[in-house]
Amino acid sequence: MSYDYDEVEVPADGEQITADDDGSLNVPETPIIPIIHGDGIGQDVGPVAQRVLDAAAEATGRSVEWMRVYAGSSAREKYDENLPDDTVEAIKEFHVAIKGPLTTPVGAGFRSLNVALRKKLDLYANVRPTYHLDGVPSPVKDPDAMDMVFFRENTEDVYAGIEWEAGTDEVQQVREFVEDEMGFDDVMHENPLGIGIKPISEFGAKRLVRESIDYALENDRDSVTLVHKGNIMKFTEGAFRDWGYEVAKEEYGEDVITEDTLWDQYEGEQPEGSLVVKDRIADNMLQQILTRTSDYDVIATMNLNGDYISDAAGAQIGGLGIAPGANFGETRCLAEPVHGSAPKHAGKDKANPTAMILSGRLMFEYMGWDDAGQLIGDAVEEAISSKQVTYDLERQIEGGEKLAASEFADAVVENIEELA
Template sequence: MRGERSMPDFKEVKIPDGDLITVKNGKPVVGDRPIVGVLRGDGIGLDITPAMKKVVAAAVAKAYGGKREIQWCPLYAGLEGLHHYGKVLPEETIAAIQHLKVAIKGPFTTPIGEETHVCLYCAHQQYHAGTCDECGKTDGVAERFRSINVGLRQAMDLYACVRPIMYFEGVPAPNKYADHVNFIIFRENTEDVYAGHDFERGGEVAKAIIALVKEKTGKQIREDSGIGVKPISVTGTKRLVRMACQWAIQNDLPSVTLVHKGNIMKFTEGSFAKWGYEVATQEFGDKFVTEKALWDEHGGKMPAGKILIKDRIADSIFQQIQTRPGEYSVLALPNLNGDYMSDAAIALVGGLGLGPGANIGTEVAMFEATHGTAPKYTGMDKVNPGSIILSAVMMLQHMGWSEAADLILDGIRAAIKDGQVTYDLARLMKAEGRKGVNEVSCSGFGEAIIARMK
């Protein structure tokens, strides 16, 4: 194994022979046989993750004539974490991802109710351990937990959730401007109401906050309220907007838009916009021009070589990405609105089945399927693996292997154009009256992509 750091003493993780990815000046340094972590995921992760690995292997082999090859390192969380460690988010898994620097994962079960336990096979929630009341499995019920996805992000400070939104010709889309959609969302990942400062009605902390607010402001919060805290910091905001600005510069994009609800939440969301402008104008002043300066100083005409930095109110942007999506290329948002925006935006171009995503920190990058576990389809080889395959495209681009990434994109475009698609896209295409649509399996879609790599 080649690399500059010592091997941790892992219990369950078996690091394969290959090249450890390192990071230098914020960029990954990747050998010809990089070791990449892979977390299968729960539910349909059983189907989509192997399909992704096969597509990536074919693209890498074709792009580099067999001179490069990813060495996959299995890592465990969710159901597999429960089986290997007795917990859904093992410390060893986090340590292994940090060691490897790059990983990709399938979807994980996230409990949504107040029940004390959840089955990681079928997602049924119940009030006891042991056998699942729904599916009858005896080895998949875990104590209720918050979120494996959020836990991974917070444990490794993966502060940027990056979601490209693009249209593929031939995909039925509800918006008539879908073919104009081509932007990327940078969502702050560690703060806002998702930070975990969420306190139950009647609890000690909730009561203390209610009392403190009354004491300091004279305002009364209802005593029977659950309480959530919404932290947004200078540090969290600026590093997120900095990444968004750097992306716009590196990819020669025309604008960065700061999305916020600062008209109401002035010292959190409003500050996000203020601090975001400071990054663009103070750190990248030679590259950016504000919307105000554009009109006050340049008569509305963009100066050559400049990028526009602007802001939009959150509720307004949901309308604007539908009515004039071509005006946006990079969006930077706080956590909650970023979550809403990501899923709303991908609906413009056909839904989460073709929605990739990544969670990126200072050194570690974790790529992921952005949809749920769909347990009723587990093992049926039926669902669309497009999300995790496109996330692998992002991973390859992050590693500097753009030739392999481009082959996969070419294969996806051609497969969709030829009507070789999974059931979700096939039924929509047929509903539109399209002829020659061939519904393929999950693995079959992967094979269709491979066959069309040019």
């Protein structure tokens, strides 16, 4: 350990995950993993998910030494700030971590802590596997057709937070520059007017697309789809598309072909072992995930598009309460559920911990613990398919057994022990 922590207790037992120069991780059998329980329902789902992950690790001959770190309300209590250096440095040093939801005010207050963590740690790919679990109620006829993995660029786009508030001197300076220097006076309305900037870089686009293609090849996926609104935003989202195709064509040889090549040279019959890279306009893609769900596999897109489209896909498999996620960087992973902090349900032991548990599964898979990850997925699905569910699903399932969050975790742990 090299960093001197103020309020974080590093476990005496356990070993540190390390990384080699080639980007590979060295994961011991007893890793130290930082955990942020989170705000609101994080206090409920964090500890119970931790218990499930412990059971899966133990069932596969391993153990996790958890290291509590803090952000949001828990950090304000200990540090009088929202995101202390201790937390950022712990995730940097130990490479792999998991967090619960953190509250972000709407329209005022501090900026998103989720975004701040991603930027400070350069966690450039927000990864959301979206798949249906047997027994989960869904609003679509065939939820099993949904099996997509979303790679959402995490550091750029309008989420970069480069914006100026209406009525300020700063926004007036930007407005004058845009109108007088750049000649866009025909699109600027009278005050009050807020202005934001949408940065999309070649570097950010290419590394995101590269990450998505590598994932698709490693996991035997059939396609990667670049989702954009390049027909309108030609020099940002259109550039993302173009840079994505450049990566596919210049870096992967014959293993990767474009959709044009698929039809021009192979008459639409995909060669065995190949990966097809294609693109779709974002608004059309929101339709296609409903009408042609099985045509899509891995999705690579920018920050805002990725947020909208992955949430829409999550609705098809039962909602955000069961949707896992993680943020990947160079030898770093911060797993997190897709849902928010739902403060009105905090401390009631009722919130569905499935998304947090399955985010832990994704973290284990990042560590190379695929067997433990599979156990978690199977055990969660067994509980839900047998109608042992939390309140949000029980009210939609005839004959369901309503469990508290902690009781649901008990059922999943019992299934892990039986399946192991």
